[in-house]
Amino acid sequence: xxxxxxxxxxxxxxxxxxxxxxxxxxxxxxxxxxxxxxxxxxxxxxxxxxxxxxxxxxxxxxxxxxxxxxxxxxxxxxxxxxxxxxxxxxxxxxxxxxxxxxxxxxxxxxxxxxxxxxxxxxxxxxxxxxxxxxxxxxxxxxxxxxxxxxxxxxxxxxxxxxxxxxxxxxxxxxxxxxxxxxxxxxxxxxxxxxxxxxxxxxxxxxxxxxxxxxxxxxxxxxxxxxxxxxxxxxxxxxxxxxxxxxxxxxxxxxxxxxxxxxxxxxxxxxxxxxxxxxxxxxxxxxxxxxxxxxxxxxxxxxxxxxxxxxxxxxxxxxxxxxxxxxxxxxxxxxxxxxxxxxxxxxxxxxxxxxxxxxxxxxxxxxxxxxxxxxxxxxxxxxxxxxxxxxxxxxxxxxxxxxxxxxxxxxxxxxxx
Numbered sequence: 001x002x003x004x005x006x007x008x009x010x011x012x013x014x015x016x017x018x019x020x021x022x023x024x025x026x027x028x029x030x031x032x033x034x035x036x037x038x039x040x041x042x043x044x045x046x047x048x049x050x051x052x053x054x055x056x057x058x059x060x061x062x063x064x065x066x067x068x069x070x071x072x073x074x075x076x077x078x079x080x081x082x083x084x085x086x087x088x089x090x091x092x093x094x095x096x097x098x099x100x101x102x103x104x105x106x107x108x109x110x111x112x113x114x115x116x117x118x119x120x121x122x123x124x125x126x127x128x129x130x131x132x133x134x135x136x137x138x139x140x141x142x143x144x145x146x147x148x149x150x151x152x153x154x155x156x157x158x159x160x161x162x163x164x165x166x167x168x169x170x171x172x173x174x175x176x177x178x179x180x181x182x183x184x185x186x187x188x189x190x191x192x193x194x195x196x197x198x199x200x201x202x203x204x205x206x207x208x209x210x211x212x213x214x215x216x217x218x219x220x221x222x223x224x225x226x227x228x229x230x231x232x233x234x235x236x237x238x239x240x241x242x243x244x245x246x247x248x249x250x251x252x253x254x255x256x257x258x259x260x261x262x263x264x265x266x267x268x269x270x271x272x273x274x275x276x277x278x279x280x281x282x283x284x285x286x287x288x289x290x291x292x293x294x295x296x297x298x299x300x301x302x303x304x305x306x307x308x309x310x311x312x313x314x315x316x317x318x319x320x321x322x323x324x325x326x327x328x329x330x331x332x333x334x335x336x337x338x339x340x341x342x343x344x345x346x347x348x349x350x351x352x353x354x355x356x357x358x359x360x361x362x363x364x365x366x367x368x369x370x371x372x373x374x375x376x377x378x379x380x381x382x383x384x385x386x387x388x389x390x391x392x393x394x395x396x397x398x399x400x401x402x403x404x405x406x407x408x409x410x411x412x413x414x415x416x
Contacts, residue, residue, distance in 0.1 A: 008041065008042070008043055009041070009042045009043070009089040009090055010042065010043045010044075010045050010076075010086060010087065010088055010089055010090075011037055011042045011043065011044050011045065011088065011089065011090045011091065011092050012044070012045060012046045012047070012048060012069065012072065012073070012088055012091050012092070013030055013033050013034060013037065013044050013046070013047045013048070013092050013093075013094065014047075014048045014049075014060070014061060014069065014091060014092065014093045014094065015029055015030045015033070015047070015048075015049050015093075015094040015095075016049065016050055016051075016052055016055060016060070016061070016094070016095065017049055017050065017051045017052075018051075018052060018053065018054060018055075019053060023049075026049055026094075028306075028307050028310075029094050029274070030047050030049070030094060032273070032274065033092065033094050033122060033125075034047075035225075036122070036125050036126065036129065037092060037125065039129055040125060040128060040129050040132065041132075042089075042090060042092075044092075045076075045088070046072060048061075048065065048068065048069050048072075050062060050065040055095060055101075056101075057098075057100075057101075058100065058101065058104050059101060059104050059105055059108065060093055060095070060097060060101050060105065066105075066108055066109075069091065069109070070108060070109055072088070073087075073088040073091070073109060073117060074111065076088050088117060089117065089118065090117065090118040090119075090120060091105070091109060091117060091118070091119050091120075092120055092121070092122070092125055093119070093120070093121045093122065094121075094122050095121060095122065095275075096121050096122065096123050096275075097119070097121040099153050099154045102119055102121075102154055105119040106119050122275055123150060123275070124150070124151075126273070126276070127143065127146060127147045127150060128147075130143040130146070130147075131143050131144070131147060138201055141194055141197055141198060141201065142198065144194060145191060145194040145195065145198065148187050148190060148191050148194070149191060151187075152184060152187055152188070152191070202289075214403060214404075215256075215263060215264055215265050216264040216265070216295045216296065216396045216399050216400055216403075217264070217265045217267065217290075217293060217294045217295050217296070218257075218264055218265065218266050218267070218294060218295070218296045218297075218298060218392070218396065219266075219267045219269060219290050219291045219294035219296075219297055219298065220232060220266065220267065220268050220269065220298050220300055221269050221272070221291055221297060221298070221299060221300070221315065221319065222271060222272070222299055222300035222301060222302075222311075222315055223271055223272055223273065223301070223302065223311040223312075223314065223315055224270075224271025224272065224273050225271060225302070226271070226300045226301060226302040226305075226311075226334060226335075227300060227302060227334040227335060227379045227380070228268050228269075228271065228300045229253075229268055230379040230380060231300060231332070231334065231377075231379040232253065232255065232266065232268040234379050234382065234385060235257055235266060235389070235392075236255035236256075236257045236266055253267065253268045254266070254267045254290070255267075259389050259392060259393045259396070260393060262393060262396055262397055262400065264396050264400075267290045267294070269290055269291060272314060272315045272318050273314075274310075274311075274314050276318070291319065291322055291323060292322060292323055294327065295327070295328075295396075295399050296327070296328050296329075296330070296392075296395055296396060296399060297319070297327050297328070297329040297330070298329070298330050298332055298392075299312075299315060299316070299319075299329055299330070299331045299332065300332045300334050301331060301332065301333050301334065302334055302335050303333040303334065303335060303336060303339055303359070303362075303376070304335040304336070304337075304338035304339045304340070305335075306355070308333075312331075328373075328395060328399075329373065330373055330374070330375065330391060330392070330395065331367075331370055331373060331374040331375075332374070332375055332377060332388065333367075333374065333375070333376045333377070334377055334378065334379055335378060335379075335380070336359060336376050336377065336378045336383060336384075337378040337380060337381045337383065339359050341355055341356060341357055341358050341359075342355050342356055343356065343358070344356045359376070363376070372391070375387060375388050375391055
């Protein structure tokens with residue numbers, strides 16, 4: 001029997017080079033967008049960029065670039081092993097698109113006699129990934145509400161699952177104005193219901209946190225795909241799902257961990273990302289509450305990533321917006337086993353770039369100001385994990401003794 005593999009969608013990616021976003025930054029964003037696309041299960045086949053002072057209010061890119069994208073889509077078909085043409089199924093833009101831009105782009109990129117092309121932006125892509133990866137009913141509720149809130153003003157035929165709900169038989173015909181208004185009312189009612197469900201769940205989660213008692217709480221946080229879940233598994237000796245994909249973890253996982261004689265609660269939270277959708281941040285309030293209510297924060301950074309410093313700043317800014325109070329924080333620079341650099345030649349007079357710095361060089365830069373609040377590890381190879389455990393023990397012990405001063409003699413008796 002011949003195995004028929006499911007058809008895999010193919011996409012082109014589109015980004016802008018602007019005065020506020022230079023070419024190298026645009027390339028970085030498109031690299032990340034390609035990773036997001038792959039995480040979704042879509043194959044990115046080509047990238048388009050254009051220099052503009054600002055996005056075109058009607059079509060994001062200029063008329064000439066839009067024509068170039070359209071020409072590529074219309075001439076792309078390739079034969080597949082299943083005897084079916086491989087076409088461009090979706091065009092993904094790196095910035096948030098307005099409802100008007102989506103309508104105009106779909107009109108320009110879809111032609112009679114050709115398969116329909118979806119037009120989505122980075123936000124929709126992230127929301128769809130969350131929809132794919134949500135496992136618990138709580139996470140599914142959070143993501144559904146964020147998705148509905150974002151899509152409500154953008155109801156076009158790209159929201160194809162509405163057609164299926166109405167029994168459209170998989171057709172991709174456009175929706176009439178009356179039907180869109182009806183859908184908006186239904187969606188508005190659904191959002192209200194989900195909001196009430198989340199309020200109830202938030203209260204339940206708050207009660208659960210209260211029932212954990214006064215144990216010290218430690219929260220792992222950081223950019224997506226930096227190794228938080230791997231570190232969680234290592235410290236807690238559990239099996240939290242971890243893979244080399246963006247947003248592998250959506251649900252907050254809490255484990256009781258004991259280092260020597262000292263127990264504490266360790267939580268793993270959803271990863272952050274540049275241009276994280278606002279609705280998603282609002283919906284994942286309870287996940288972020290784990291960060292707000294933690295006694296100690298552990299910021300995990302992938303030091304092998306070429307743009308780890310920007311990722312660090314993105315997360316720090318997000319946490320500053322979430323937590324209005326300063327919390328003790330340990331910065332864990334993970335994946336030292338993957339760190340690489342290009343040494344400069346001694347007679348090279350060009351300025352030293354980030355890629356020319358060794359790990360030892362980096363440790364002498366801004367990282368040195370973190371002092372004992374930072375550590376370099378490899379969770380995968382378990383390098384320097386004992387030192388991390390010792391650092392955690394010292395920090396958690398200090399919090400515990402402050403909370404229970406009369407128990408200080410216990411640590412004096414246990415410490416070696």
